[in-house]
Amino acid sequence: MPHHAAALPSTAAHTDELEHLLSRRSAWPLKQPGPQAHELAAILQAAAVAPDHAGLCPWRFKVVQGEHRQSLLQQVLAHPLAQTEAVRGLHGKYTLKLTTAPTVIVLAAHIQPHPKAPEFEQLLAAGAAVMNMLHAAHLLDYSGFWSSTPEPLGGILREVMRFEPHDQMIGLLNLGTPATSQPDPAARPSWQTYAEVWQA
């Protein structure tokens, strides 16, 4: 039994789902199979359930699968910003990031000026949208890994994939099946290490 299970009230209607949710862990590397089209649609739709102040939908995603991953990689590696000696040394890393998982979702935050929803709230909403997709993938028995796109990779992806110029690249959501077996469950901090029930 996972360490968190004992604390769950056994009479609650969705205890099993919650227990399953709490068993999520990231996996890398990822291999086939990745989500099928209808599963991918459900995963992407889960992003829309994120809390979103003023309903701005401040996230943009582009899904890359199959041979399009190689085409994207070639465009990235051919970009002028990828030709310096330092970035040439990262081409192998870019290759792993963009072509390992069966489904690679390139993630951006699409921040718009708003009187009530400041930039940080919109970034948080975009992060929550990605988290929802990780949870949805987990519920569909796929694994995910959220990885970064450190510059110049983010900027190159923004340009070659035609995101909007002000979109902030917030990484890649890789989806698929774990390529190696993993110990289960992951070690997690107990909630008391970061939360308390405050009393006056």
Ligand SMILES: Cc1cc2nc3c(=O)[nH]c(=O)nc-3n(C[C@H](O)[C@H](O)[C@H](O)COP(=O)(O)O)c2cc1C
């Ligand atoms: C925005 C963001 C970017 C991340 N980028 C990387 C990364 O580039 N490399 C990495 O090893 N982990 C990265 N992580 C952490 C992993 O996605 C993952 O959370 C971590 O390996 C712990 O696994 P867990 O999700 O099972 O706790 C990132 C997480 C976030 C939220």
